[in-house]
Amino acid sequence: MDTPIAAPSLPVRVAVLRSPLAQAAALTALTLGVLVTLLLATGHDPGVALRALARGAFGSWYAFTSATLVRAVPLALTGLAVALAFRAGLLNIGAEGQLLAGAAATAAVLGAFTSVSAVIALPVALLVGMICGALWAGMAALLRQRFGVLEVISTIMLNYVALYLVGWLVRGPLQEPSRIYPQSEGLARAFQLPTLFTGTRLHVGLVLAVGLSTLAWWWLRSTAGGFRLRTVGMNPSAAFTIGRVNVSRVSVWAFLVSGALAGLAGAVELTGVTYALYESISPGYGYTAIAVALLARLNPLGVLGTAVLFGALQAGGNAMQRDAGVPIALVHVVEAIIILLVIAGDRLPATRAERSA
C-alpha cells in the first residue's frame, strides 16, 4: 500500500542529482561536512584546518597544478582501470600491483635505452609499462579462467608480489650505479615527460588521463565492444544465453585493458613525477583508485572529477598536517566515510523500492 507514496520520491531524487554539476556539488558538500564534523570531534579548529587544506589544494596555481592535479593523474588512470574492470563484473583490487609492474618495466626499459632517442624511447617505455601492467593483471585473469581463483583474492596477493619484486629490483638489477640507495638511477632529462606549464610539475600525463577517460566513456556508451563488456558485467548468464557473448573472452580482455591502464599510471608516475623507481613510488594510488571509481559510480568521466577531489584532499591533507597539526590520517578517514555514505545512499532507495514493489 505504501508504494504510491514511496515511488515518486525516487525519480525526484535521481532527477535532482542527475546533472554532473549537481553531483559534484553534493559530493563536495558531503566531503566538507564530514571533514568539519571530524575536525570538531577531534578538537581541531575547523577554520584553521580548512584554510590550510584549501591553501594546500587550491591556494595557488602552483598548489593546484603541482600538488592536486599531479596526484589526480595516477588516481584518474588507476581509477579508470578499476572502473572498467568493475563494469565488466571483475573486482580488480590489483591496480596497485599493476601500477608497480608498469613503473618497474618502464624503469627497466629506459635504463637499457640510454643511447636511444627519447622520441622513440619514451613511447616504447610507456607502452612496455602498459603491457607489463596488462600481464600482471593477466595472471589474475588466467588464475580465474583456469582454476576458478577469485580475482579479489589473487589481485590483492599480486599487489604484494609486485611490491616485493620492486623491492628486490631496486636493490638488485635496477639499483643505481653507486649501489647505496634502494632506487633506480634517476632518469635523464630527455626521458622525463614534458611539463604542461613552465614552473609547475604538472606533466602531459594529465592529457593522457583526460583523453583516455573520454575515450573509455565514449567506447562504453557508443560501441558494440563497450556494450558487450557492460552486458557481461551486468549479467554474464544473460549475455551468453541471449547475446551469445563469449563471456570469458570479454572478461580476459577487460582484465588486460584494466591492467594496462594501471600499468600506464605507473609508467607516467615514474617518467612524470618521481624520475626513479623505488619501493614507495605509489602512496597507495591503486587502492585509493577503488574509492575514486566507486565514487564516480564507475563512470569514466566521473573518475576525472573524483580523482581531482581525492588529489585535492591528499594535497590539502599534507598542508593541513604541516600548518594546522591535523594528522593526514584524518583525510583517509574522510575518504572512507564518504565512500560508505555514497554506497549506502545508492543502495538504500533501491532496496526500499525493491521491498515495496
Add this chain to the structure above:
Amino acid sequence: MTASLALSLRGIHKQFGAVRALHDVTLAVRAGTVHALLGENGAGKSTLMRIAFGLVRADRGTVDVLGTTCAPPFTPSMAIAAGVGMVHQHFSLVSAMTVSENIALGSQGRYDPATVHAQVRRIGERTGLVLDPNARVSELPVSAQQRCEIVKALARDARILILDEPTAVLAPDEAQALLAWLRTFVAEHPSHAVVLITHKLRDALAMADDITVLRRGERVAAGVAHTFTEASLADAMLGPGERTHAVQQEVMPRVDAHTDSVGAHHNVITADAIDVRDPRNVLRVRGASFTVRAGEIVGVAAVEGSGQHELLRAVAGMLSIANGRLSAPSDIAFVPEDRHRDALLLDASLTENLALRDAGTRSGRMEWRTLATRTAALLTKRDVRARDAQVNARTLSGGNQQKFILARALDDAPPALIVENPTRGLDFRATADVHDALRDARDAGIAVLLYSSDLDEVLALADRVLALHNGVVHEVPRDRAIVGRAMLGAA
C-alpha cells in the same frame, strides 16, 4: 496400527499465498517399509516431506514420528532428534570440505577428526556405504556425494530416511544399487522406514512396499504397491484429463483446427540420433531423432531431469552434440525458463535489453537512437506495458517481462524459436498473451520447439508431441493419456 507407523502425517493443509499446495493430505508410512510418494512436478510431494522434516510449517494437520506427535513449532533440528533424516534433491553439502567435516557439520561440541573418521568407517562397514572420510566433497562423483548425504543422516541416528528424487542424478546402475540398499536398510531394521519422493513409476513399483500418489496437492491414491500397475499409477498422477485449466478450455479448439494444415512445410530443425552431455559430462540425451518443420509447434513432454534442458540448449547451439547429426539454423531464438537469470539485464533499459539479442556478433558503433525507436515500436506492436523504451527491465511486471523477451526473440523473424517453460510464474492473462504470441509465431512460419513442465500447456500448444523419458525421445500422438505414460516411462 498407529504403533507400527514410522511416520504419519494427517490432514495436512498448506497454502502458499494464493496457491493451495496441500489440501487435507494424509501419509502413513509403515515401519520396516519403503514408501514411494509419487506425483507430477508441483503436486506437493516435496512440500509434504519438507513439512515432515520441519522445514515448512503446515497450516493444519499433525505430524507423528515413531509414534510421538511433534507439536509445533517443529524444526529440522527437532526432526533430526526425533530420527528423521532427509536427503534433498540438491545436496546440502559444503563442497570445499571433506566428507568427515560435512558429517560433523551441525553437531555440537568439539570437532575431533579421528572420532568422525572412525564413525564414517563404522557406518561404511555396517551399511556398505563406503566413503573416504578425508576426500573433499567437490572431488567426489555425484553418487558418492549422495552417499555422503545418507551417511550424514545415519550418523545422526536417522531411523526414517526421506530421499527427494534420489535417482535423478544417478546413472542407471547407480540408481539400482541405491534402491537395493534402501531395501536392505528397512529389511535389517524393522522399526525403520524410507520415504522415496519420485516421479518414476518403475522405481516405485519395483522398490516400494506402499505407494501414495499426490495430484495438485491432494492425495488421489494410496495403497500397497502390488495393487497398482504402471497404467493405473500414471492415470492417478495425471488425472483423468479433465480440462482443469481455464486457459486450456479456451485454446484447445483452435489448436485442433490448425493441426490439419501442418505438414506441407519444410524441416527447419533435424536431429539425427544426437547424444548430448551436460557441462559435467553426464550423458543427458541419448540418440534423439526428430524434426521441427516451419510453421509448427513441437512440444516436448518430460518430467524434471529427463534431459529436456540439455536437449533444448543443444538445439539452440549452446551445448555441443556428443554424437549424431544436428542440422539447425544458426540464428535460432531461445527463450530460457529463468527470465531474471538468463534473459534480462534487469538494471538496463529495454533498449539495451533489445540490443542484447545480438551483443555477441555486433561490431562498430551502437545505433542507440535506431534501437530505441525499434524498441518503442516493439512495445506497441506486442502490447508490452512499459512507460517507454528507456525504463529498466526490472520495473516491468513478470508478464510484461516475458512478453518483451518473446517480442525480442521474434523481432528479426528467426527461422526457429525454442522456448522453455514460457509461462512459469505468470498469471492467467499473461499466460494467454504468451500463448497467443507463440501461436502467432507458428502461424508466421516459424518452427517452434517448446518445453513446458505443465503437460497441459504442451498439449494446448503443440501440433506434435515428443515424449522425453530418461534422455530418450519418442514422438507420440497428441493424446493426454498416451503422452503422460510415455513421459513417465510407462509402456
